[in-house]
Amino acid sequence: MIKNKEKSVIIIPCYNEAENIDKLIPLIFRYEKNADILIVDDSSKDNTKEVIKKLQQKYSNKIFTTNRTGERSFALSYVDGFKWALSKDYDFIFQMDGDFSHHPKYLPVLLEQMKDYDLVIGSRYCAKKISTEDWSSRRLVFSLLANFYARVITGLPVSDVTGGFKCFRRNVLEVINLNKIYSKGFAVQIEINFLVYKLGFKIGEVPIIFYGRKYGESKISFKKIIEGLWIPIKKQIEK
Numbered sequence: 001m002i003k004n005k006e007k008s009v010i011i012i013p014c015y016n017e018a019e020n021i022d023k024l025i026p027l028i029f030r031y032e033k034n035a036d037i038l039i040v041d042d043s044s045k046d047n048t049k050e051v052i053k054k055l056q057q058k059y060s061n062k063i064f065t066t067n068r069t070g071e072r073s074f075a076l077s078y079v080d081g082f083k084w085a086l087s088k089d090y091d092f093i094f095q096m097d098g099d100f101s102h103h104p105k106y107l108p109v110l111l112e113q114m115k116d117y118d119l120v121i122g123s124r125y126c127a128k129k130i131s132t133e134d135w136s137s138r139r140l141v142f143s144l145l146a147n148f149y150a151r152v153i154t155g156l157p158v159s160d161v162t163g164g165f166k167c168f169r170r171n172v173l174e175v176i177n178l179n180k181i182y183s184k185g186f187a188v189q190i191e192i193n194f195l196v197y198k199l200g201f202k203i204g205e206v207p208i209i210f211y212g213r214k215y216g217e218s219k220i221s222f223k224k225i226i227e228g229l230w231i232p233i234k235k236q237i238e239k
Contacts, residue, residue, distance in 0.1 A: 006091040008035040008111065008167075013077035014098040015042040018051045021098055025055050025063065032107040035094070038084060039065045040077040075188035079178050086173060093168045102165040106208045110167040117204035118172050119196050121158060122165030127207035154194050158205055162189050165208060172201050 010028060014021055021039065028037060037059075039052055049067070056063045066084055068077060078095060085093045092114055096102040106122050113120045125147065143162065150161045164186070176195050183191045196203060 007089060008032070008092040008094060009085050009088070009090045010035050010037045010094040010096060010107070011040065011078065011081035011085065012037065012096055012098045013040045013042060013074060013081065014044065014048060015072065016044045016046045016048060017098045018044070018046045018048040020100055021048060022051045022055070024098060024100060024104070025059070028104040028107065029059065029062070031104045032111070035107070036090075037063045038081055039063065039098070040068060040081045040084075041065060042068045042072050042074075042077050071184075073184045074186060075181060075183040075191075078188060079181050082173050082178055086170070091170050093170060093173060095164060095166050095168075097164055101211050103209065103211065106165065106206070109206050109208075110165070113204050113206055114167055114169065116202070118169045118201035119193075120167045120204045120206060121160055121163050121193070122208040123158070123160035123163055123205040124208065124210045125159040126205040150190050154190065154197075156190075156193055156197055156203075158193065158203055160205065161193055162186065163210075164189050165210075168196075169201075172196055172199075175199060 010032070012021070012024075025037065028035075041048055041052070049065075052063065052065050056065075064084075066080055068080060081095070082093065092111060094107065094110065096104075096107075102122060110120045110122060125144070147159070147161055150156065151158075154161070176192065176199070181188060181191060193203070
């Protein structure tokens with residue numbers, strides 16, 4: 001059972017997500033009032049920083065931010081966020097996208113399942129039906145094939161190995177060597193899941209509906225897709 005005094009933080013990486021962040025943060029606090037939020041800004045070029053400052057004024061002592069410089073990296077944004085969370089006294093560490101792909105209504109659902117697991121993944125594919133909205137058939141087919149490929153190569157016993165809506169127990173991230181994360185892009189989801197699995201932690205899944213991006217442009221590139229295909233093979237070689 002989750003104790004009332006246990007603390008949670010929600011890590012949100014963002015790059016040029018001002019319009020989404022402005023609407024997402026109030027929705028998060030509607031569903032998970034007690035959690036803190038860390039926004040990892042990957043050197044945004046829009047007015048994301050100004051939006052965050054206004055939100056910090058509204059939600060005093062609940063919203064924090066780190067600003068990355070140098071090479072842009074989705075994976076390193078999460079790594080930096082995890083390191084920041086581990087430097088504090090949080091018991092549970094969430095990660096979620098900042099583009100409304102992950103609806104905040106699932107935050108309490110993931111947290112409730114932490115009584116039985118060390119990592120809980122919000123899954124698009126663990127229910128009897130595929131749970132996505134506003135996706136093209138091409139994107140859905142590619143996602144399903146990528147998940148099948150990654151599961152076969154790594155042996156991960158989860159249906160959605162590339163999903164990015166997660167909740168970790170603190171001790172899971174404490175034993176992972178975050179400085180040795182290889183991925184730069186979205187393949188970090190596969191890599192960290194694999195590390196958690198190989199360390200013997202319990203992984204659970206809860207069904208969610210994954211929504212297409214609400215505002216702005218997708219950050220997925222051909223280079224990141226190729227990396228995603230290579231990571232499962234690399235992790236198997238290193239076993």
